[in-house]
Amino acid sequence: MVTSENLPADVRSRVDVPATERQQATPAEETAELVDWSPFGRVVPILAASPGAGATSTAVAIADALQLAGRSVLLVDAGDPVRSGLGRAARADGPRRDGPGPAAGIRFSRRARAVLARLDVADLAAEAVLFPPPPYWHPGGGRGVDVTVVDIGHDPWRLASDPALGPGQWLRVGSPSPIPALVVRPTVPALAHAEQVLARLAPWVRAGTVTPPTQLLVVGARQWPKGVAGTAGRRTSVLLPEAVFFPHNHEVAAHGITADVTPSSLRTPADQLLRSWRVLPQRTRRRRARWPRHARDSNGRVADHDTG
Template sequence: MTTERVDRDSEAAGELEHCDRTLTGLACRSWQDLPTADVVAAVEAGELTTASQGAAAGQRVTSATATSAAAVQRQGLPPLSDATADWSGFGEAVIPVLSGSPGAGASVVAAVLSDALSSLRQRVLLVDTAEPPRSGLATAAAAEGPVLPGPHESVRVRQSQRDDNILLARVETDLPVLTPGMVPPPRFFKPTSGSIDATIVDIGHDAWRMATHPLAGSGAWMRTGSPPVRPIVVCRATRPSLLHTEQVLTRLETWNATGAITPPAQLVVAGAKKWPAGIPGGAGRRVAALLDEAVFVPHDPTTELSGVTDEPTPKQLRTAVMSLLGRWNLIAGSAPASSRRATARRSRKESQA
């Protein structure tokens, strides 16, 4: 490597470091209590903009992103607050759906639960907390609905009808990123008219990041409150997915010990009808405690290829979650718990044989 090349690389590194320090200062200036995760995301948004539009544009984006995050967080329960949430107006239960591992299928499971309730004439609020470009529910409604006033001019909630009984509420922003703290507090997703029987929340692939500090952003949906919160964690029937799910539950365990959140007490296995041979034996102790009541949502090739569309999810998938909804008294009728546990134990023994 020539001396000239070394000098160029050193100069570029120095410019990048200077840019990073400048953007960090701008982000922190918006609010002294802005969480580190939001500062980092705001700086990254600024760096991306700087690369394409120049330093001045990057600084504007960093400042706008941090200011939005600060404004949104001031309108919810403080991140360090141990106050319980008031879930009145969200139906008989709030069901956050977490992804235990990458690509587990949390968005599909959220849609399946919503469609199953809708098929029984239950009115459902389906909440999507993901960044719009990474949303698994981006095409879940045939047409875009109106935008509601958000907690900040750069952060909005769009409500669209998935069907006659399902209202899809998705977070939107015109900024390059949606930082954890920019996800509006739950009350901004609440319908402006009509009653809701249940609320399903797609937390999805953000579960790992959310678990580092679940009392802010999308994690606000995990707060203990009344009516009860019933979190679900979704995994695949593979050893790597079980391992990742164990790690998510481990992160959440610390916060559960404070009494501030309700931990996932239900495991949903996507893309399988039962455990493959030997797979359940690889579960850690936290996942193992959920195996007997696990619900299996079978593989559907059309859904695998197309994801969630504006069409109802296949009947076989909806049928698979009916026992769970019945167990939670969200619909009438379900198999006795003792029968379900016996069936689950038989399935596990057969897979380990």
């Protein structure tokens, strides 16, 4: 099992300090130590500009597109269990691994051929919950991971207060470099929230501690409604030209994420996004992987055909 000795020195020193004595750090106090992300392949953290933005459905669509392209995928659900949108993303819960403290651990399950790793917090924990650093989230057992998709699923304002602790650790500068994306709704308030999140992260970016989001994902539309994009702030406006749109899907909106494969309307932009990032190659005639035969969609149809 991974121990605190395997963690970066600046994180280890703060994880080992009791929560009652831990002081909030500032970017100037951080050591820009590169993280070795190679055990996780390419790391794709998905942030939400605001609650309900659609980060969970977007992260799962990306993970599903990857495994249908034949990639080994780790899908990380870093959100608080009571706020998680992935509680039904697997057909059965798998084994639990303790984190740095007994109050918080990781539960590993299967979503088709992908590994789903979810934060698991003990009920009535008697001690402060220490968020498990990334090494604890690797499934181990010699399992290779091509891509790790992280649904940060956390209040972005709180996350950006100290990215060296909590889910913000998935944004840490390292090799290969993470590819963070920021999810927004196609509304004026959503763009305002996005600007605030980017501004909140800016000091950590300047300090070389975290990798900034360079991709905007717009959930719930095929294009910007009239008059919305023009309200973007200075930081967000830079991301507008390359924004990727994930259209509204009634089934996902009504029922949330289940163990069924996400609809093709969501996987298609996810697939295009992954190819633009060069996480997936340009299209070839190679046959794509199939969703397991037992996985059925909401209408009871077997989703084991070539869905590319």
